[in-house]
Amino acid sequence: MAKNDQQFVKEIADIESDFPQWYTDVVLKTKLVDYGPVKGTMVIRPYGYAIWENIQREMDARFKAAGVENAYFPLLIPMSFMTKEAEHVEGFAPEVAVVTHAGGEKLAEPLVVRPTSETIIGHMFGKWIESWRDLPLRQNQWCNVMRWEKTTRPFLRTSEFLWQEGHSVYASGEEAEKETLAMLRLYEEFAKNVLCMPVLTGRKTEKEKFAGAVATYGMEAMMHDGKSLQSGTTHYMGQNFAQAFGVQFTDKDGALKYGYTMSYGVSTRLIGALIMTHGDQRGLVLPPPVAPVQVVIVPIAMKKPGVLEATHALKETLENAGIRVKLDDTDNSPGWKFNEWEMKGVPLRIELGPRDIEAGKMLLFRRDICEKQEAALGDVKAVNELLAEISEKMYIKAKERMHSRIVNANSLEELLAGVNGGNFVRAGWCGERACEDKVKEFAQATARVMDDHHTAEACLCCGKKAKHTVFFARAY
């Protein structure tokens, strides 16, 4: 029975050598997603969606604490909105899906399926804002967006994906910029405490920034193979969108002024980041805060008297303590269940058999380091402490890996050697587009984030005085 899956587990034994294939296989196999009928779309299955729900819940709590409200804006955007901001339309035109027919007729004006909502939200904000008393206006929406990508991979790059996009308007540029950085810090804290994932944060280069933004900031996570994954971005728009959509207010001095806008977003890509940051030879390893099932109980010798009753009682005890518990009382063999739930990344497994019940104990298996330990049967405190420890260890492990794989480079050759070795490469950069392009051509690496303050001596490419310290990496 289940020889297929057994083979599969063997096949994924070496993650780092065959990472993209491992990733796709494990995501499909663990039933997080399925491919949709339209190329590049994914069907998020309940187990995968539950991860997203947990991310949403944790993120939403942070937004609300920061004073941001949720709202919803339309899926369809008039084509003319897109063309109002020159850089924006140029950036998104190649990847938008367009509705040309509806109601059995050709539409007078084509409608764009939102690739992001800056334009329509700018339009509405323009109507809602009249006075300085209306500012700041800070809203967020959870929705789907569509970008017609050429090559796709579940969660990491799909044509349609789920995300949150927050949009704020401020009376001054300073406030809007401050909020842009504050949200970046919020994301960083979220990555650490909820996803147990370390990230690098910083400003994006001109080349990498959002279409229509003055400045873009991002957080980058390191995957097993040393590639970088952009996991969240925040954008300061200045008055670009405010001017395009007439977001004006009457200030205290009676003058009519344009607002300053900013936006920020994270997507279902975070799930991909999780999988690729923590996953190992046995499959997924999910951080307890987002794991759909935090504890799985596997009864041993279920038909022996008292075993099922004991597992049900344990489940109830843990559930009452607010732990997400699953009791696997299917008639698969225990070995099958062990592998199944390990593959699905459940942080903690409890094995309970006649011997344990007699001794008043339970066997705990932690997924992060794959080790077993004993605890008193029904000891909720022990379970909670172990879950907390798993979160902490997962973060530390990922952080140590990332920091051990950041190297410095003073030349293109050193950079190439660095990224070939699966590292992030820290280097000086003069700020010229030509040098950035040359790095891309020479080492297939791009500038992920940069730091304006701790400036390195010289540009690794042209040798001129460096304006920025940049982290270069190959990226997904």
Added chain:
RNA sequence: CGAGGAGUAGCGCAGUUUGGUAGCGCGCUUGGUUCGGGACCAAGAGGUCGUGGGUUCAAAUCCCGUCUCCUCGACCA
């Protein structure tokens, strides 16, 4: 769009060279024995071989067309 590969049962594949009644493993269904690291026995269901045309007594197999998907590039959260 450039290069390569693949379409046969739910999944993974064999069969194509040399045309001859559609096969294997897993999964699924039913019954039974099991259960501390992917158990076993028995019985069963399931396929217009991507698609259109051609050659032939006969095509998964040969010929021509066409569609789709995957991998690697260019583009991107």
